[in-house]
Amino acid sequence: MNQSIQIYENGGPEVLRWEETPVGRPGPGEVLLRHTAVGLNFIDIYQRSGLYPLELPKILGMEGAGVIEETGEGVENFKLGQRVAYAMQLGAYCERRTINAEKLVILPDGIDDQSAAAMMLKGMTVMYLLRRTHVVQKGETILVNAAAGGVGLIL
Numbered sequence: 001m002n003q004s005i006q007i008y009e010n011g012g013p014e015v016l017r018w019e020e021t022p023v024g025r026p027g028p029g030e031v032l033l034r035h036t037a038v039g040l041n042f043i044d045i046y047q048r049s050g051l052y053p054l055e056l057p058k059i060l061g062m063e064g065a066g067v068i069e070e071t072g073e074g075v076e077n078f079k080l081g082q083r084v085a086y087a088m089q090l091g092a093y094c095e096r097r098t099i100n101a102e103k104l105v106i107l108p109d110g111i112d113d114q115s116a117a118a119m120m121l122k123g124m125t126v127m128y129l130l131r132r133t134h135v136v137q138k139g140e141t142i143l144v145n146a147a148a149g150g151v152g153l154i155l
Contacts, residue, residue, distance in 0.1 A: 004094035008057045010050030021059070023096045026072035030098045033084065037117035038092040039063035041150075047090075054090075061092025065107065065117040075101045083107040087120035122150035130155075 002023040007015050026032045038061050046052040047060055065085040068078050078084065084104040091097055107116050129151075130136050144155045 002094055002096045004059045005061075006057050006059050006093075007048055010048065010053075010056075012049070015048065016060075021094065023094070024098055026070055026075075026098045028073040029075060029101055030072040031068045031075055031078055031084075031101050031104070032070035032096060033064075033066045033099055033104075034069050034096050035064050035066040035092065035094065036083075036113040037065045039087075039117045039119075039121060041121055043121070044093075059091045059093050061094075062090060063087040063117055063120040064092040065113040065120075069096070071101070072098075077101065078104065078106070083113065085113075085116035085120055087124055118150070119154065122154055125151050126154045 001020040003018060004021040006017050006019060006021065008017065009015050023032070041062055043052065043062055044060050047054050047058070063086060065083065068080055068082045068084060071078060071080065078101055083106070085107055086099060086103045086105070089099055089103050091099075107113070136142060142155070144152050146152050147155070
């Protein structure tokens, strides 16, 4: 069986439930991923509290890293035992999950699973700020508020 953290109602940490949940076999284009680390983010708190409404019940968590245990039909860019990470895919608070292979990135040996799981979503935010909100040019100065947070540390 598969352990996960789910919510059935909105609220504080007391609504989190650790329970057994089924995990299916990967369908076409999917892999079965065994998590080795998951990221914790403010969006998880906002979803749990109801600030960002979700259809309940729901397994929380938006990013993670792990090892591929099985591949579905048509998955050619990933292999069994490969270390990968992902972001922006609700349902990370579990031991195992199926996930669309197109949402995964291969982890190089120099990046450990915990670091990858902790930085994917924050790294995307940094890229958005530096390349989309305003393309920072050589010689420009930027002000980083809350530099001790995840995004600030990457900046």
